[in-house]
Amino acid sequence: MEEAVRPNPASADHRLAWGNDAEVARACLRGEPEAFQELLSRYRKPTLSLAYQMLGNGEDAEDVAQEAFVRVFQSLGGFRGQAAFSTWLYRIVTNLCLGRIRSRKHACVPLGDGPEPEAPETPSRQVAEALVTHQVLAKMSPELRAVLLLREQGELSYQEIAASLALPLGTVRSRLSKARACFREIWSEFLLSREATP
């Protein structure tokens, strides 16, 4: 994706000039090519991050992010603006990831078999935690991982998660409780095994 054509997306003035996500989406629909670049610059990073945590593999995450933005572009006309743009996008990303995980199962490739993320020799505490988080998430089932990421990273409400994954609200509640308990358990095991390793 071309970075060069964008004005500096980090500047507050730039963001103000475009307005909120719904306004940028409307500009896209009017056929302003810069508007789509603007959506990309706002959401490429969180999209990649969500896909990476879901899939455990950078290459697949890139593919899914690419595909998600193509879908966004194709179906922007169907975006009613009732939900936040981010909710709509994360729903597309999560479902693409779950679809990819399902097709992996058919191909008998277990999740997390991709290359391990490379750790710098002396990772900062933050980086080390992120690596452990990534490994813990990879050990969870895709269903539990999806609800946890939509809640914690996507900051979706339970209602939005239910709509995104086509689940009853009660299932979202119980799945999130299970997901958090599961995360905690694997996280503790992981830390214990690290302490046991000299």
Add this chain to the structure above:
Amino acid sequence: MTCRVHEDELSAYLDGELPAARRARLEAHLRVCPHCQGELQELSGISAPPLSS
């Protein structure tokens, strides 16, 4: 009602996503169930920095 049912609702309770009637029922259970109190405490410690970043 078993602890299992209540455990399923602990996350929603912590996130403020439980309807009032269910919340009241869960709180009544929490007052008398040390197991679920412990689960709640464990869960509330999970807003771990790595996941909330």
